Amino acid sequence: MKLYDVAVVGATGLVGRKIIQVLEERNFPVGSLRLYASEKSLGKEIFFQNRLVKVELLSPKDFHAHEFVFFAAGAKVSKEFAPIAAKAGAIVIDNSSAFRMEKNIPLVVPEVNPLALLHHNNIIANPNCSTIQMVVALKPLHDKYKIKRIVITTFQSVAGAGQKGIDQLDDELQSIPVRYKKFPHRIAHNILPQVDDFVFDGYTKEEHKMVNETKKIMGDAMIQVSVTCTRVPVYLGHSESVNVEFKKKIDVDEARNILRKEKGIIVVDEPEGNYYPIALMCHDKDEVFVGRIRKDETVKSGLNMWIVADNVRKGAATNAVQIAEELIKV
Ligand SMILES: NC(=O)c1ccc[n+]([C@@H]2O[C@H](COP(=O)([O-])OP(=O)(O)OC[C@H]3O[C@@H](n4cnc5c(N)ncnc54)[C@H](OP(=O)(O)O)[C@@H]3O)[C@@H](O)[C@H]2O)c1
Numbered sequence: 589m590k591l592y593d594v595a596v597v598g599a600t601g602l603v604g605r606k607i608i609q610v611l612e613e614r615n616f617p618v619g620s621l622r623l624y625a626s627e628k629s630l631g632k633e634i635f636f637q638n639r640l641v642k643v644e645l646l647s648p649k650d651f652h653a654h655e656f657v658f659f660a661a662g663a664k665v666s667k668e669f670a671p672i673a674a675k676a677g678a679i680v681i682d683n684s685s686a687f688r689m690e691k692n693i694p695l696v697v698p699e700v701n702p703l704a705l706l707h708h709n710n711i712i713a714n715p716n717c718s719t720i721q722m723v724v725a726l727k728p729l730h731d732k733y734k735i736k737r738i739v740i741t742t743f744q745s746v747a748g749a750g751q752k753g754i755d756q757l758d759d760e761l762q763s764i765p766v767r768y769k770k771f772p773h774r775i776a777h778n779i780l781p782q783v784d785d786f787v788f789d790g791y792t793k794e795e796h797k798m799v800n801e802t803k804k805i806m807g808d809a810m811i812q813v814s815v816t817c818t819r820v821p822v823y824l825g826h827s828e829s830v831n832v833e834f835k836k837k838i839d840v841d842e843a844r845n846i847l848r849k850e851k852g853i854i855v856v857d858e859p860e861g862n863y864y865p866i867a868l869m870c871h872d873k874d875e876v877f878v879g880r881i882r883k884d885e886t887v888k889s890g891l892n893m894w895i896v897a898d899n900v901r902k903g904a905a906t907n908a909v910q911i912a913e914e915l916i917k918v
Pocket of ligand 1: 597598599600601602603604624625626627628629630646659660661662663665683684685715716717747748749750751752899900903904
């Protein structure tokens, strides 16, 4: 079996650490593993396959040695270093928003649009975490009933803002001085109707990402998408209330069965037993959890549903490793 020389940029962060864990768990054929982060992490070591790997400082010259480079250090680092790695021949899988909407860069969720991987110029973008879990759940329904419009409200965990988001919630819950102010307000015991910065039209960048990325991944620019993103004091796992209107007539039981058959989806939908997806259920799971599936009686053909997933795992690390797995399939 061929082994690949792999690197993780942002190896000490939430997503980077999870990529290292997922590479090991899924037995990705790693020959050598190099780990990069900022100066702050120099001297750190991270376990991979029963050995300690040193964290190194990122430098452009390193990229000549790699076949796959996972970027998880933010858009600024990706914009500077990903083109260097790609030019040196590595396949870059980028978790940031840097390249997602670029025309010649595939934006891929393997369960949804794996064929987009057929054409790339060595950079592949991993979508936004909130978008990934939603399109995994909606694609099988789109194939059958054709989606006309989606209205979404997200309930996003603090892990979505990286380690410092977790630290802010931790500090506020312990009533100690906050080390990092990652959110514009207190997040403990609160809900913020803001994820990322606001833009010209009163929406946030996160909301725009969900609109644009959904259309690109689903390959259908006609789908209408309306989004409100919120940040909630939950450590891990994004939840989403999703209302979908279809062009064709839906049947709720049939829709539920379609989702049940999909690899990568777990339907948890037994309201009589108070059994539905919750954030705590999805921790360290690769699947997307779907429940509260019910007819929207206000339109001719519509559904309401509740979609939950581990945003660091399927929303980032697992999806990135799955992309690499697709690329090495013979
Ligand atoms: N968290 C999520 O749920 C999620 C989901 C999807 C996508 N993403 C994306 O994934 C990326 C990483 O997010 P995260 O949540 O893992 O953030 P994080 O916990 O804050 O980790 C950031 C990582 O980037 C490294 N880094 C920062 N500046 C650097 C520099 N100049 N050179 C090299 N490394 C640098 C940090 O290293 P040090 O520790 O040395 O500072 C750390 O390893 C972001 O683009 C984010 O948008 C995150």
